[in-house]
Amino acid sequence: MNTILICDDDKDIVSALDIYLSSEGFSTLKAYDGLECLRLAESNPVDLILLDVMMPGLDGIRTTAKLRESCNVPIILLTAKSEDADKVLGLNIGADDYITKPFNPIEVIARVKSQLRRYTSLGGKGSSQSGDPTLLTNGGIALDDGAKSVTVDGEPVSLTPLEYNILLLLMKNQGRVFSTSQIYELVWNDPSLGSENTVAVHIRHLREKIEIDPANPRYIKVVWGLGYKMEKV
Numbered sequence: 125m126n127t128i129l130i131c132d133d134d135k136d137i138v139s140a141l142d143i144y145l146s147s148e149g150f151s152t153l154k155a156y157d158g159l160e161c162l163r164l165a166e167s168n169p170v171d172l173i174l175l176d177v178m179m180p181g182l183d184g185i186r187t188t189a190k191l192r193e194s195c196n197v198p199i200i201l202l203t204a205k206s207e208d209a210d211k212v213l214g215l216n217i218g219a220d221d222y223i224t225k226p227f228n229p230i231e232v233i234a235r236v237k238s239q240l241r242r243y244t245s246l247g248g249k250g251s252s253q254s255g256d257p258t259l260l261t262n263g264g265i266a267l268d269d270g271a272k273s274v275t276v277d278g279e280p281v282s283l284t285p286l287e288y289n290i291l292l293l294l295m296k297n298q299g300r301v302f303s304t305s306q307i308y309e310l311v312w313n314d315p316s317l318g319s320e321n322t323v324a325v326h327i328r329h330l331r332e333k334i335e336i337d338p339a340n341p342r343y344i345k346v347v348w349g350l351g352y353k354m355e356k357v
Contacts, residue, residue: 125149126150126151126171126240127151127152127153127168127169127171127172128145128151128152128153128171128172128173128174128236129153129154129161129164129165129168129170129172129174130142130145130152130154130155130174131155131156131157131158131160131161131173131174131176131179131187132156132174132179132202133156133176133179134176135156137202137225138154138156140229141174141232142154144229144232145232145233148233148237150236153168157179157181157182158181158183158184158186158190159181159182161173161175161187161191162182162187162191165191165195165197166194170195170197171197171198171240171243172197172199172200172236172240173191173197173198174202174223174232174236175187175188175199175200175201175202175219176201176202177201177202177204177210177211178203178204178210184201184202184210184214185213185214185217188201188214188217188218188219189218191218192217196282196283196284198220198240198242198243198284198285199218199219199220200220200221200223200235200236200239201219201222202222202223202225203222203223203224203225204224204225212325215322215325215326215329216325216329217329218284218329220239220285220286223235238312238314242285242286242289242313243285260296262295262298262343262354262356262357263342263357264276264277265291265295265334265343267292267295269292272288274288276333276334281333282333283330283333286312286326287326287329287330289311290307290311290323290326290330291330293307293310293311294344294352294353294354297354298353298354298355298356299353299356300353300354301351301352302351302352302353303350303351304319304320304323304324304352305319306351307351307352308322327344327352330344331344342355342357343355
């Protein structure tokens with residue numbers, strides 16, 4: 125049974141999400157501020173976090189940043205329509221997706237299940253580790269798809285599930301150009317409506333982890349007007 129950590133300072137929203145998720149067979153943990161979320165995530169096995177952006181004290185953006193120091197489980201932000209800047213910032217520091225309030229219960233469940241499928245397929249809790257490891261290399265990057273690990277110049281790099289999947293796609297197809305729509309559809313497994321900014325944010329964050337100079341990338345190149353590719357080094 126997957127465990128979902130719900131964090132929102134609005135207790136009615138937490139209660140509603142608890143009902144939705146419990147009806148689908150999920151176990152839940154409930155927090156009402158960022159500090160409580162961090163404590164629960166540290167002391168309990170958690171498979172996904174639903175995290176409100178606007179909370180008093182430690183808000184969702186800073187909570188996401190703290191979580192990403194030691195935790196790679198999927199994080200879905202809960203945002204208001206007016207919080208576009210926070211959506212981008214949240215994605216940039218490691219959130220995997222966002223849901224805009226007021227939300228549809230069907231959308232919440234669909235997005236949770238989509239992120240959990242991606243997390244387990246990339247070596248998260250409960251996924252299969254069977255099969256021979258597949259090592260992909262390019263320059264100083266080594267991606268072991270059996271161990272679900274990445275090193276750059278021999279140093280381990282911690283990637284979120286989405287960052288890993290983007291890198292895996294590009295490493296498997298070195299030299300091939302993918303549009304942002306193609307990347308979104310292949311990595312997110314969703315239609316690519318309005319996906320350009322989301323893909324750009326995740327690639328920017330990935331570059332910050334694997335490139336010596338992210339502003340002048342050696343590996344992940346932009347092909348202007350077409351998309352992105354992994355440059356063979």
